[in-house]
Amino acid sequence: MSGRIHTGDELTEDRVLTCDVCIVGSGAGGGVLGLELARRGLDVVMLEEGGYHTRRDFDGDELRAYTELYQEQGNRATADLSVGIFQGRTVGGGTTINWCASFRTPPEILARWRDVHGVKGLDTQALTPHWDWLEERLNIRDWPIERANRNNQILWEGLGKLGYSRGTVKRNVKNCAALGACGLGCPTDAKQSTLVTLIPEAVTLGMRLYSNVSARRLEMAGPRVAAVHADVLDPGTDRPTGKRLTVKAKVTAVCGGAINSAALLLRSGLTGRGQVGKRLYLHPVVVTNARFPERVEAYTGAPLTVYSRQFIDRGPGKLGWLIEVPPILPLLGAVTLSGFGPAHQDLMAGLPHANAVLSICLDGVHGDEGGTVALRGDDPSRLEVNYPLEPFHWEGFREALKVAARIQLAAGAELVLSPHSDPVLIREESDVAKLDDAPYAPLECRVLSAHQMGGCAMGGSPDSSVVDSTLRYWDADNLFVVDGSVFPTALGVNPMETIMGVARWGSQHVAAAVKA
Numbered sequence: 001m002s003g004r005i006h007t008g009d010e011l012t013e014d015r016v017l018t019c020d021v022c023i024v025g026s027g028a029g030g031g032v033l034g035l036e037l038a039r040r041g042l043d044v045v046m047l048e049e050g051g052y053h054t055r056r057d058f059d060g061d062e063l064r065a066y067t068e069l070y071q072e073q074g075n076r077a078t079a080d081l082s083v084g085i086f087q088g089r090t091v092g093g094g095t096t097i098n099w100c101a102s103f104r105t106p107p108e109i110l111a112r113w114r115d116v117h118g119v120k121g122l123d124t125q126a127l128t129p130h131w132d133w134l135e136e137r138l139n140i141r142d143w144p145i146e147r148a149n150r151n152n153q154i155l156w157e158g159l160g161k162l163g164y165s166r167g168t169v170k171r172n173v174k175n176c177a178a179l180g181a182c183g184l185g186c187p188t189d190a191k192q193s194t195l196v197t198l199i200p201e202a203v204t205l206g207m208r209l210y211s212n213v214s215a216r217r218l219e220m221a222g223p224r225v226a227a228v229h230a231d232v233l234d235p236g237t238d239r240p241t242g243k244r245l246t247v248k249a250k251v252t253a254v255c256g257g258a259i260n261s262a263a264l265l266l267r268s269g270l271t272g273r274g275q276v277g278k279r280l281y282l283h284p285v286v287v288t289n290a291r292f293p294e295r296v297e298a299y300t301g302a303p304l305t306v307y308s309r310q311f312i313d314r315g316p317g318k319l320g321w322l323i324e325v326p327p328i329l330p331l332l333g334a335v336t337l338s339g340f341g342p343a344h345q346d347l348m349a350g351l352p353h354a355n356a357v358l359s360i361c362l363d364g365v366h367g368d369e370g371g372t373v374a375l376r377g378d379d380p381s382r383l384e385v386n387y388p389l390e391p392f393h394w395e396g397f398r399e400a401l402k403v404a405a406r407i408q409l410a411a412g413a414e415l416v417l418s419p420h421s422d423p424v425l426i427r428e429e430s431d432v433a434k435l436d437d438a439p440y441a442p443l444e445c446r447v448l449s450a451h452q453m454g455g456c457a458m459g460g461s462p463d464s465s466v467v468d469s470t471l472r473y474w475d476a477d478n479l480f481v482v483d484g485s486v487f488p489t490a491l492g493v494n495p496m497e498t499i500m501g502v503a504r505w506g507s508q509h510v511a512a513a514v515k516a
């Protein structure tokens with residue numbers, strides 16, 4: 001059997017396909033699942049609403065990249081605009097545009113999923129063979145500090161000067177030229193995304209992938225998915241062409257990522273006894289920007305290679321955070337740098353000297369209920385994300401900003417700017433206290449997310465979760481969710497490797513359901 005990648009413009013008439021498994025979404029979860037099922041000899045059809053873009057298209061043009069490769073053209077946000085959400089929408093999903101940081105799941109998180117959420121059978125021991133396989137297959141290796149760009153070295157030095165824990169990051173790259181363009185799609189295929197690794201292998205084994213095809217609704221027949229109904233999109237305009245693709249599969253696996261997977265279930269009338277769309281976690285991020293006397297050139301070099309979990313656990317009821325740096329490409333920098341008019345222009349002129357520190361907050365482990373996904377009106381492409389920011393979050397953000405500012409000062413920053421709409425300017429230690437008096441409220445302090453988790457949580461009871469410990473939707477026989485949306489909490493590390501490990505572990509259950 002030989003598979004193929006089809007694009008929307010090839011689908012000029014309505015089509016009905018039959019197969020063993022229909023996978024909706026081609027990202028971290030879908031990509032791994034597709035290969036694992038194809039390797040078992042199963043007939044797999046994968047639908048991806050984003051386009052089929054490859055290294056030939058990845059030309060470093062930021063505007064084009066965000067428009068073509070990100071959800072809602074890079075403009076996804078919570079309904080009140082308080083949290084900006086970056087999320088992939090292309091063949092390979094987030095793995096095509098992410099920054100390559102690869103972490104195994106912290107054991108304490110898996111223990112919490114077991115003890116608090118009733119997840120069974122998913123522990124470090126169960127996941128280790130899958131991580132081992134992934135690390136070999138995706139060439140996940142340490143990126144030593146000697147190869148870090150100046151942006152990451154600043155973080156390394158600042159952490160060291162303050163005596164904080166620090167580590168270097170593993171990356172899924174092969175022959176990486178350290179161009180810094182990971183977030184725009186890798187132009188050399190060095191990044192071992194599912195786009196260049198697992199998906200082509202699955203296609204060779206017979207998987208059929210349809211890009212520019214958006215699954216709109218699952219048709220149910222009693223407790224079974226009878227069909228997946230999808231709209232074909234025009235690759236040029238991203239608008240529906242009016243043509244439909246219908247997939248009749250023995251088993252359906254929803255791998256649309258957090259937010260979109262919940263939305264697809266809701267559009268299909270599957271509410272999971274009220275649990276679908278609940279407990280959405282965003283790893284909310286606050287960013288401090290800094291100006292250094294020397295050139296940092298944070299737009300080049302491997303983007304994310306140093307981290308610290310020094311503040312991940314601040315005790316019960318206190319939001320902890322992971323510390324990393326982002327690449328500062330001009331457009332991304334313009335969005336995250338505070339201020340307007342001449343002040344903003346001045347900051348942009350100083351871009352070669354800019355460093356930024358991310359504080360990535362660990363949500364969902366303090367009883368916080370997280371956000372929600374809901375449908376908005378009748379338009380199937382519209383959804384609404386809410387993520388209430390409580391005093392609990394703001395306290396964490398405030399403390400994180402103080403720590404980040406100190407790290408940047410310790411590394412030699414001449415000026416640190418907070419993410420407030422009227423930024424707090426910090427030139428020396430005595431200025432850090434000014435962060436206490438800054439406004440902490442939606443839209444007054446910028447909050448971002450690049451790691452969405454939850455919305456279809458896994459757990460021990462249908463009254464408190466959407467899927468069981470085999471990733472099967474509680475109230476359907478042949479429906480699975482296999483992506484970051486099944487996490488009952490956030491992780492406190494970047495999520496790709498956990499999602500891939502869980503998908504490979506879960507593939508056995510999806511495969512078994514085909515035969516059931």
Ligand SMILES: Cc1cc2nc3c(=O)[nH]c(=O)nc-3n(C[C@H](O)[C@H](O)[C@H](O)COP(=O)(O)OP(=O)(O)OC[C@H]3O[C@@H](n4cnc5c(N)ncnc54)[C@H](O)[C@@H]3O)c2cc1C
Pocket residue numbers: 024025026027028029030047048049050086087088089090091092093094095097098099100101102103183213214215216255256257258260261264304450451452482483484485494495496497499
């Ligand atoms: C800028 C950026 C940097 C990041 N850096 C890192 C990093 O360094 N390390 C790390 O671990 N993580 C990183 N992440 C996060 C990581 O990429 C994601 O957590 C991960 O890709 C999520 O995997 P997933 O399978 O849940 O969903 P995704 O990878 O998002 O895949 C879901 C796919 O399903 C498609 N889809 C959704 N709904 C439908 C539908 N109805 N029909 C058809 N297709 C649909 C989407 O278009 C998408 O392609 C980053 C993310 C971003 C945005």
Ligand code: SF4
Pocket residue numbers: 100173175176177178179180181182183185186187188189190191301302303
């Ligand atoms: S840093 Fe490496 S992986 Fe990222 S875009 Fe450049 S060559 Fe590709």
